[in-house]
Amino acid sequence: MIHKYVNRDRKRSSSLERLFSIMRSPIVTEKSNLRGSDGEYFFEVAMDANKIEIKRAVEKVFSVKVKSVNTCVSYAKVKRFRGRIGHRSGVKKAMVKLIEGRIELDVPASS
Template sequence: MTDKAALYDVIRKPIITEKATMASEANAVVFEVAIDSTKPIIKEAIETLFGVKVKAVNTTITKGKVKRFRGKPGVRKDVKKAYVTLEEGNTIDVTTGL
């Protein structure tokens, strides 16, 4: 899976929240990833796109909430997040963009 366009399909966007900022103190970065991506694919994508060494990848799936839209019930999409822990000395600056 060396096609760069396919790697950008795996990594959707960085997540910048208070919890993600706290994780960055432990040398971790949080990304929204494709729902069907696996940990090895996420690791390869991060290492190829950013040129860093990945120590570990932890993932979590947040189920979409049921919300009302114009009086009718709708469901938000499910979101998969990847907490990527980097090796010592490696950093990713998510504030500048890809």
């Protein structure tokens, strides 16, 4: 019996549109460039995406085999600027480790 509060993503197929909307952008920093040679890549992903969906999206979009997915959520912070209250946007990051293959990220070089 399946519990009514458990979301069964394994049985749900993701549409191609959903897979492309999961991955927002690659995270390109010095650290991510160094880890890229080891087969680890970093992406900013949708907040409601889980590890299974992220794995499916990376495998489908880049045609590679994914070994593991680690996620980290940085929640929005409340900040003040000139007496006004605002907040930073929250972001979910995913570290994707590949079994084999390589992802070519076309990022413009800064001058």
